[in-house]
Amino acid sequence: MAAIETSGLTKRYGDVVAVDGIDLTVEEGEVFGFLGPNGAGKTTTIDLLLDFIRPTEGSATVLGHDAQAETDAVRERVGVLPDGVGLYDRSTGYRHLEFAIESKGGSETPDELLDRVGLDREAAERPVGGYSKGMTQRLTMAMALAGDPDLLVLDEPSSGLDPMGIREMQRLVREEADSGTTVFFSSHILGQVSAVCDRVGILDEGELVTVDTIEGLREEAGVGSRLVVEVGGDADGRLGGSPTGGVDLTALPGVTAIDREDGNIVVSYTDAAAKAAAIHRLVDAGVEVLDFSTEEATLEDLFAAYTGTDAAAVQEADDEAGEHGDEASGDGVTGRVAAGIGGGDE
Ligand SMILES: Nc1ncnc2c1ncn2[C@@H]1O[C@H](COP(=O)(O)OP(=O)(O)OP(=O)(O)O)[C@@H](O)[C@H]1O
Numbered sequence: 001m002a003a004i005e006t007s008g009l010t011k012r013y014g015d016v017v018a019v020d021g022i023d024l025t026v027e028e029g030e031v032f033g034f035l036g037p038n039g040a041g042k043t044t045t046i047d048l049l050l051d052f053i054r055p056t057e058g059s060a061t062v063l064g065h066d067a068q069a070e071t072d073a074v075r076e077r078v079g080v081l082p083d084g085v086g087l088y089d090r091s092t093g094y095r096h097l098e099f100a101i102e103s104k105g106g107s108e109t110p111d112e113l114l115d116r117v118g119l120d121r122e123a124a125e126r127p128v129g130g131y132s133k134g135m136t137q138r139l140t141m142a143m144a145l146a147g148d149p150d151l152l153v154l155d156e157p158s159s160g161l162d163p164m165g166i167r168e169m170q171r172l173v174r175e176e177a178d179s180g181t182t183v184f185f186s187s188h189i190l191g192q193v194s195a196v197c198d199r200v201g202i203l204d205e206g207e208l209v210t211v212d213t214i215e216g217l218r219e220e221a222g223v224g225s226r227l228v229v230e231v232g233g234d235a236d237g238r239l240g241g242s243p244t245g246g247v248d249l250t251a252l253p254g255v256t257a258i259d260r261e262d263g264n265i266v267v268s269y270t271d272a273a274a275k276a277a278a279i280h281r282l283v284d285a286g287v288e289v290l291d292f293s294t295e296e297a298t299l300e301d302l303f304a305a306y307t308g309t310d311a312a313a314v315q316e317a318d319d320e321a322g323e324h325g326d327e328a329s330g331d332g333v334t335g336r337v338a339a340g341i342g343g344g345d346e
Contacts, residue, residue: 001064003028003151003182004049008058011044018044020206021058026184031177033197034186037307041206042186043083046155049184050080063150076104079149081140083156083186089129093119093139096128097146104147113142118168133160141169151182158192170196190303204307215271217302226295227267227275232288247285252277 004026011019019041026032036042047053049062051071060067062074087096097110114124117138123131128139137160144152154173158166173183173196187193193200194214201211210217249258254271255278267278275294282289 001028002026002061003030004032004060004062004184006045006049006058006060009045009048009055009060010057011041011048011053012056017206019048019055022203022206022208024201024208024211026182028182029177029180030198031173031183031185031196033193033200034184034203035188035190035193035200035303036186036203037188039205040188040203042188042203043155044206045203046080046082046153046184046186049153050074050078076147077150079104079144079146079152081137081144081152081154081157083159087128087136087139090127092127093124093131096139097124097142100143100146104149106147108146108148110142113145116145116172117142118165134162134165137161137169138165141172145172145176149181151184152176154183154185156187157185158187158189166192202303202306209306214302217306225269225272227269227278228261228293228295229265229267229279229282229289230291231263231265231282232290247281247287249278249281252281 002025004024006022006024009019009022009024010017022045034042034045044053048055049060049067051067051074054068063077065073067074093114094110097113100106101108101110101113110124111121114121119135119138119142123135124139128136131139137157141154141157144154152173157169157173161169170192173185177183177196177198183196185193185197197214199211199213200217202209202217249255249267252269252274254269254274255267256270257268259266259268265282267274269275269278279289279292
């Protein structure tokens, strides 16, 4: 049974097609990254899965239950970290956790959940109205973990976290996955998705443009990486004039092209294992390898290849998120991405 299955899932608001005929399967136990620029339709899709809104067309099942007809069964088994959560400002962190545990029929204590997300107990005694964005995000993550859900739905979970907070969140996601929980994780921050996800779906203007592993995406998008090998003076003789002469590097799995640039041999590859294999093959052929370096295709290149957007703008948003963490307002990052890559509505 799939953890999430959608068929032609569509949501229109007047002329705006927020989600456009999505067919998506997320397998049980996987960590699935739902990646897209702001305004791509990520939150709308999540809201459809949880029956916060109704589809214009199409259907969805969550953990085998119809998302619209069996909402209670779905919500019992799903932990949700929503984008822009509404907490009760005057209630303490503890009160929120007690409520979450009770409503999910959980057996854990609030302290256990606090420890898992790294929120201290003294903070949990205070009303949440005074929390920073990062503290709020940790608390809502703790609430999502209450009752040991079978599926975790995290909408931009790293929003407001500093780099260490982001790493802790990623560790939590992997821990949950290791214990069998399926994780559906939306983000516009590419590095965060690639660090934890088994597979990624890229959403652009409401359409699911591709679903694959990160490696698979690299291969399919043709934005491979390059190995630049500096070779000794007699290399040309050994290589017989062609880029690598009798040394057939293109036969290596994951190698897509061989070129010569400024006397160097440039191996383009989509599989990291090809790097060492190419060096060994050259050395075995008697070529003098003086030095080598790699130029990795960035995730920004990958994202740009799929969404036709500007990789530099995506990189800027990624950097911004990493540098400012707790201080950065989600809106600041949102505005920059929307302006840079044109996917937003703000
Ligand atoms: N209630 C609504 N009424 C009208 N349009 C809406 C509504 N909710 C969403 N939209 C539009 O649907 C599109 C998708 O929005 P959605 O919030 O799902 O995107 P997103 O990928 O989650 O982006 P973000 O990260 O900015 O939240 C946008 O163009 C948005 O303006």
